[in-house]
Amino acid sequence: MPGTDGDVIDALVGITPGSPLDAIRARRPEARAHAQATYRALFAPETFDNVTAQERFAVGAFVAGLHGSDAIADAYARRLAESGAAAAVSEAIGVAVKEATTHGPYGSYPAGPLSRENTAGPVYRVSAAARRALGPRLAAALEHTHMLIFHPRDAAPGSLQALLDAGWATTDIVTLSQIVAFLSFQIRVVIGLRTLAGRPGREVPT
Amino acid sequence: MSESVLKPPPHTAPTAFTRAQLDWVPWLEPLAAEAMTPRHMASLVDAARVKSPYFRLLARDPDALEARTRTDKDIFYNPDAGLPRAERELAAAATSRFNGCLYCASVHARHAATYSKREDDVQRLLDAGVGADLGERWNAIVAASVALTATPSAFGPEHIERLRRADLDDLAISDVIHAAAFFNWANRLMLSLGEPAAPSAT
Numbered sequence: 001m002p003g004t005d006g007d008v009i010d011a012l013v014g015i016t017p018g019s020p021l022d023a024i025r026a027r028r029p030e031a032r033a034h035a036q037a038t039y040r041a042l043f044a045p046e047t048f049d050n051v052t053a054q055e056r057f058a059v060g061a062f063v064a065g066l067h068g069s070d071a072i073a074d075a076y077a078r079r080l081a082e083s084g085a086a087a088a089v090s091e092a093i094g095v096a097v098k099e100a101t102t103h104g105p106y107g108s109y110p111a112g113p114l115s116r117e118n119t120a121g122p123v124y125r126v127s128a129a130a131r132r133a134l135g136p137r138l139a140a141a142l143e144h145t146h147m148l149i150f151h152p153r154d155a156a157p158g159s160l161q162a163l164l165d166a167g168w169a170t171t172d173i174v175t176l177s178q179i180v181a182f183l184s185f186q187i188r189v190v191i192g193l194r195t196l197a198g199r200p201g202r203e204v205p206t
Numbered sequence: 207m208s209e210s211v212l213k214p215p216p217h218t219a220p221t222a223f224t225r226a227q228l229d230w231v232p233w234l235e236p237l238a239a240e241a242m243t244p245r246h247m248a249s250l251v252d253a254a255r256v257k258s259p260y261f262r263l264l265a266r267d268p269d270a271l272e273a274r275t276r277t278d279k280d281i282f283y284n285p286d287a288g289l290p291r292a293e294r295e296l297a298a299a300a301t302s303r304f305n306g307c308l309y310c311a312s313v314h315a316r317h318a319a320t321y322s323k324r325e326d327d328v329q330r331l332l333d334a335g336v337g338a339d340l341g342e343r344w345n346a347i348v349a350a351s352v353a354l355t356a357t358p359s360a361f362g363p364e365h366i367e368r369l370r371r372a373d374l375d376d377l378a379i380s381d382v383i384h385a386a387a388f389f390n391w392a393n394r395l396m397l398s399l400g401e402p403a404a405p406s407a408t
Contacts, residue, residue, distance in 0.1 A: 112221025
């Protein structure tokens, strides 16, 4: 399976053994090991059950793409291709990223004092052309994923029902949700640490 | 015939950010406690979490849940230097406030207030939002958490420099990054798999 041989965060940040950031990550060894263990559980599990490798990497490439086109998005797009996904699927994900990109978080609160903070934004629907390449199951997943990435406070049972109706079982939805939510973490750790690496500061006392 | 989402029992939905204890009701069926295998149980890490419908729902993917929980615990509980616990919780609360997760914000605002003893400042964050003036060190932590939470990210060198001026060393800055990043994970699960409920009056 692509990308499981080394620590993904270290690779994407460019952390080398003995560097200051290597020392900093070593101070939180469980977080470092289990961020990687989560990656493995979601993208290279012992058994894929009902969610295929191609589906996992298609969603992964979509999530990474929605966070901006850079090395992280490129890495996940490459992994999607290596997962055995058809070229048409990779292409459709690229198109979907372009169609779906916006700025978050936005969304609405339950009616009350927070209503004044409601912020409008798009609800993403996969285009007909992309839907033909992706199929209904993956198309439903991308629509849900877009909500989770850009306007998670708009989440409602109807969004989960749409997934169930498109053939995602309850357990599959838990895995899909973890993929999107975990990547929201992993990508931010990479962005944060990369920024920190670019501004070397004081040595951290050991 | 596909499955159906759950219809939560009648409850009062909170309409404001609060430090009060909230419940959480799932929209998808959690595993039944008596149906859980040893692998499911081990994925909870803390056996007492079997009482939580949230963790019993996530236990449907036990490897992901266990790794998630061990990541969480080290980011927030590792006592080895870095950012004080209160400020790791502040980053979690600010991230949750910005994403709009009332449940997560309630838990971590409570922790931030407990560990910092700055109840008024924490409450101001909940009431006024992430632009509240909490003093420069806390403002710097909140601003960094918010910038990293935006999609696409707005986090830049200026946030690192502001945290340094507020006397955070690089391990503490890494802790801010991890705490805010982790709540971008947690908020999305909590917000999308169920909803908060005010505890029923007893």
